[in-house]
Amino acid sequence: xxxxxEILATIQMLHxxxxxxxxxxxxxxxxxxxxPSMDSLCRKLREKxxxxxxxxxxxxxxxxxxYGIPIVNKRLxxxxxxxxxxxxxxxxxxxxxxxxxDATAACGIDLVGGFSxxxxxxxxxxxxxxxxxxxxxxSQTKRVCASINVASTRAGVNMDAIAAMGRIIREIxxxxxxxxxxxxxxxxxxxxxxxxxxxxxxxxxxxGEPEAAVNIGVSGPKVVVSALKRRMELGDRLTLGDLAxxxxxxxxxxxRVGELVGRExxxxxxxxxxxxxxxxxxxxxxxxxxxxxxxxxxxxxxGAPGSTAAVALLTDAVKKGGAFASxxxxxxxGAFIPVSEDAALDAAVTAGHLSLEKLEAMTSVCxxxxxxxxxxGDTPAETIAAxxxxxxxxxxxxxxxxxxxxxxxxxxxVGDRVEFGGLFGSATVMxxxxxGASADFVNHGGRIPAPIQSLRN
Amino acid sequence: MKPQFAHAYVLNVMADDHxxxxxxxxxxxxxxxxNIDACSQTVVEGYFTLIMVISFDQPVxxxxxxxxxxxxxxxxxxxxxxxxxPVTKPVGKTDRFVLTAFGKDKPGIVRRFSEYLAGKDINITxxxxxxxxxxxxxxxxxxxxxxxxxxxxxxxxxxxxxELAFTVKLQHENIFVATNQLRLRR
Numbered sequence: 001x002x003x004x005x006e007i008l009a010t011i012q013m014l015h016x017x018x019x020x021x022x023x024x025x026x027x028x029x030x031x032x033x034x035x036p037s038m039d040s041l042c043r044k045l046r047e048k049x050x051x052x053x054x055x056x057x058x059x060x061x062x063x064x065x066x067y068g069i070p071i072v073n074k075r076l077x078x079x080x081x082x083x084x085x086x087x088x089x090x091x092x093x094x095x096x097x098x099x100x101x102d103a104t105a106a107c108g109i110d111l112v113g114g115f116s117x118x119x120x121x122x123x124x125x126x127x128x129x130x131x132x133x134x135x136x137x138x139s140q141t142k143r144v145c146a147s148i149n150v151a152s153t154r155a156g157v158n159m160d161a162i163a164a165m166g167r168i169i170r171e172i173x174x175x176x177x178x179x180x181x182x183x184x185x186x187x188x189x190x191x192x193x194x195x196x197x198x199x200x201x202x203x204x205x206x207x208g209e210p211e212a213a214v215n216i217g218v219s220g221p222k223v224v225v226s227a228l229k230r231r232m233e234l235g236d237r238l239t240l241g242d243l244a245x246x247x248x249x250x251x252x253x254x255x256r257v258g259e260l261v262g263r264e265x266x267x268x269x270x271x272x273x274x275x276x277x278x279x280x281x282x283x284x285x286x287x288x289x290x291x292x293x294x295x296x297x298x299x300x301x302x303g304a305p306g307s308t309a310a311v312a313l314l315t316d317a318v319k320k321g322g323a324f325a326s327x328x329x330x331x332x333x334g335a336f337i338p339v340s341e342d343a344a345l346d347a348a349v350t351a352g353h354l355s356l357e358k359l360e361a362m363t364s365v366c367x368x369x370x371x372x373x374x375x376x377g378d379t380p381a382e383t384i385a386a387x388x389x390x391x392x393x394x395x396x397x398x399x400x401x402x403x404x405x406x407x408x409x410x411x412x413x414v415g416d417r418v419e420f421g422g423l424f425g426s427a428t429v430m431x432x433x434x435x436g437a438s439a440d441f442v443n444h445g446g447r448i449p450a451p452i453q454s455l456r457n
Numbered sequence: 458m459k460p461q462f463a464h465a466y467v468l469n470v471m472a473d474d475h476x477x478x479x480x481x482x483x484x485x486x487x488x489x490x491x492n493i494d495a496c497s498q499t500v501v502e503g504y505f506t507l508i509m510v511i512s513f514d515q516p517v518x519x520x521x522x523x524x525x526x527x528x529x530x531x532x533x534x535x536x537x538x539x540x541x542x543p544v545t546k547p548v549g550k551t552d553r554f555v556l557t558a559f560g561k562d563k564p565g566i567v568r569r570f571s572e573y574l575a576g577k578d579i580n581i582t583x584x585x586x587x588x589x590x591x592x593x594x595x596x597x598x599x600x601x602x603x604x605x606x607x608x609x610x611x612x613x614x615x616x617x618x619x620e621l622a623f624t625v626k627l628q629h630e631n632i633f634v635a636t637n638q639l640r641l642r643r
Binding site (some may be wrong): 001002003004007008009010011014015062065066067068069253256257259260325377423 | 557598611630
């Protein structure tokens with residue numbers, strides 16, 4: 001028999017603190033849809049998606065109702081589209097993207113990830129086709145999300161690919177200028193991309209993954225904030241170790257929700273259960289904020305000295321709680337700091353407390369990277385590339401995933417406000433200091449060699 | 458559960474809560490050579506209540522046993538004892554859910570929800586209710602026949618809750634197990 005206090009603790013998380021399953025992502029390998037003709041390829045792709053994913057939304061809704069937990073997003077991730085496009089021209093890329101858009105719409109799925117290429121060591125003609133098609137794909141489709149992996153700890157940092165991505169991000173922003181460059185919000189440039197990430201825009205199905213699997217993303221910044229505040233109200237003098245323990249316990253509980261839902265959805269769909277990714281992913285809703293966790297930990301102005309240490313504490317405690325809760329933890333699992341999607345981070349940028357450089361420092365210990373950051377539309381492509389290179393270097397040297405999702409807002413200057421809407425929130429355009437001063441470095445091109453794995457001081 | 462001895466009885470005790478109640482009850486049982494086969498006890502707002510299955514190798518007079526326990530303290534136990542009959546549960550397949558409802562207190566809330574559940578042949582296996590200020594909370598652990606459409610039950614309960622200006626949730630118990638207990642049920 002359940003105890004009353006157990007029931008009440010769970011009810012509190014679910015109904016007062018906005019705990020939800022942020023995403024159920026069906027990971028589907030579509031390599032078997034490759035075909036010599038585009039008509040055949042697109043038909044097979046559409047049939048496979050509809051055949052495997054058409055019940056996803058209905059099953060998620062039913063299971064969410066059974067447990068009284070909202071499943072906010074139902075999404076699809078596919079194997080890298082570059083595999084399908086090998087041997088086809090650039091027009092093929094748009095046709096495949098539109099097929100993905102249409103097929104997922106028919107299934108009621110809001111986003112599909114995997115319009116991807118892995119180019120950390122070199123770019124194949126198919127990869128180049130994917131990269132060059134991004135401005136058109138991301139401006140002419142609604143649901144398609146893209147990711148390009150430009151670096152890895154084993155391969156090093158592909159500066160040629162990064163330089164190209166700097167230019168392509170500017171082109172995407174231009175192609176979606178009417179939406180303040182929103183197309184860039186559907187693209188992540190990664191180092192050490194995880195094969196099983198359920199969160200968009202970076203979800204895709206990597207090598208070694210099953211043909212189909214359900215990957216779950218759970219979140220819950222507000223649950224963590226509330227747990228910390230309740231613990232503090234008990235009046236004891238708490239050390240940071242005590243607070244880390246509280247975060248760990250909360251993360252355990254949150255992860256369990258994901259595992260419960262994920263296993264049941266997978267069983268109903270007749271596919272493997274993949275992973276549960278506990279990533280504290282903020283939304284613009286008040287209180288649902290990683291920044292507010294940092295404030296609760298005692299960082300009055302986010303970006304002040306101590307912010308990086310606080311993010312490190314948070315990320316590590318989340319990973320520990322998640323790892324104990326489930327043997328299937330994967331993806332990113334940590335804390336996201338997407339500026340436009342987090343009201344407290346956005347406020348810190350607007351108030352001038354949080355700079356791009358400090359955010360970069362925080363990304364060295366958070367679970368992803370420079371995320372949903374609006375920058376001036378005239379930021380040079382080489383400077384965007386150099387920011388990506390810095391972030392990739394952090395990931396490569398520290399053997400972790402890092403990502404960049406920058407939005408050069410056409411026509412916008414530092415301090416302008418930009419509204420992206422919905423979960424993407426709004427942002428103040430950040431200052432990019434020393435813009436243009438990295439061009440010679442980026443233009444050397446080539447590859448920064450893979451780092452030494454010993455002598456790690 | 459099979460009692461240890463052939464002559465089993467159900468004992469129900471209510472008293473003001475204070476140290477020594479369980480000792481007084483078990484002393485009376487023990488003096489007659491009895492065995493305690495099952496027991497559940499709780500305290501609600503300072504009142505102690507206990508239900509116990511006990512067994513003996515010889516028949517005992519339940520009323521005499523109850524009188525002896527009543528007489529074992531000056532604090533005024535209310536005691537009922539009667540012969541134990543194994544209860545056969547309905548054979549229909551059920552699934553376990555938790556009902557929670559909260560809102561401003563007024564008479565009739567538990568009646569509305571429990572009458573609805575009874576009408577649907579839903580068994581309440583554990584029930585908790587608490588008033589704090591003007592707020593009232595009830596939690597029921599339920600066995601729901603699997604033939605029921607969960608969405609319809611939830612819609613009905615939400616309708617009742619709306620009429621009472623209450624918030625109600627009906628959730629499968631595994632969400633509470635998953636978030637509170639170390640081992641996840643498979």
